[in-house]
Amino acid sequence: MITLIGTEPLDLRLTLVDSAQCFRWTQIGDCFAAAFEGGPVLLRQSGRGIEAEGAFEVDALRRYLDLDRDYGAVALEYAHIPAARRAVELFPGLRVMNQPPWEALVCFILSANNNVSRIRGLTDALCRRLGRRWEWEGAALYGFPSPEALAACGEPVLRALKVGYRAPFLIETARRVVEGFPLDALRDMPYDEAHRLLVTLPGVGDKVADCVLLFGCGHTSAFPVDVWVARLLREWLGVACTTRAAMARQARALLGENAGLMQQFLFHAARTGAIEL
DNA sequence: ATCCAGGACGCTG
DNA sequence: CAGCGTCATGGA
Numbered sequence: 001m002i003t004l005i006g007t008e009p010l011d012l013r014l015t016l017v018d019s020a021q022c023f024r025w026t027q028i029g030d031c032f033a034a035a036f037e038g039g040p041v042l043l044r045q046s047g048r049g050i051e052a053e054g055a056f057e058v059d060a061l062r063r064y065l066d067l068d069r070d071y072g073a074v075a076l077e078y079a080h081i082p083a084a085r086r087a088v089e090l091f092p093g094l095r096v097m098n099q100p101p102w103e104a105l106v107c108f109i110l111s112a113n114n115n116v117s118r119i120r121g122l123t124d125a126l127c128r129r130l131g132r133r134w135e136w137e138g139a140a141l142y143g144f145p146s147p148e149a150l151a152a153c154g155e156p157v158l159r160a161l162k163v164g165y166r167a168p169f170l171i172e173t174a175r176r177v178v179e180g181f182p183l184d185a186l187r188d189m190p191y192d193e194a195h196r197l198l199v200t201l202p203g204v205g206d207k208v209a210d211c212v213l214l215f216g217c218g219h220t221s222a223f224p225v226d227v228w229v230a231r232l233l234r235e236w237l238g239v240a241c242t243t244r245a246a247m248a249r250q251a252r253a254l255l256g257e258n259a260g261l262m263q264q265f266l267f268h269a270a271r272t273g274a275i276e277l
Numbered sequence: 278a279t280c281c282a283g284g285a286c287g288c289t290g
Numbered sequence: 291c292a293g294c295g296t297c298a299t300g301g302a
Contacts, residue, residue, distance in 0.1 A: 202285090
């Protein structure tokens, strides 16, 4: 059964795939597919709006896609900053998703010193090897591996998937989660406390912690600073700092409560070369 | 061959 | 606290 879940502006390809905030959606024809705990979910843009099919609850899916946020208001908030205004204009329909924190954690541990296409390949390999298998009209889809599955799989298995030196990070972090690391409580903690807690996990530094907080915990002020963002902060916003941690602090002070949402627009603008640095 | 990719980590000044 | 080499892997 096909359900219309919303008519708000949302560019599926841009949000689910191209913006590199999530790495596990695959395009099948004009649909985007991924498997979750309840089974496969398919999304499609039609003339009516965003249509969904499969195992989902409308409210949960709307939250996942951040459909309840007014991005027009966010744009206005930063309209006085030329680069920000330009980035928002360039990418209508880009939204910052609310992923399960465990998924964001694993994917962004994989992201360290890695490129987007390879992160996607590794995520897919992880799901194929350790995730639950589903089928949708003949096509195989794989759920995201549980913390238990990852904690128990053994380092050689992960090495064989080519995650490289990140293998022990993944296994140790999975163990910490299985042993009770409060992943689901991060959402309701103050940013500083949640960040301080996350960086105690192996493979998680300042930047990965900010990605987990922004993409998986609803902390819209979290501001991940990678090479692209560091560059654009200097060139576009005049932020002159030495370390990335200091740049993140300054960007948060400058942009406030929704700094992370704006970061995603700026990041994509810089990474795709849509705005010359 | 060298550099780079949504960096983290351990060691040295 | 800041700076630097190292860590797999694959594409440019």
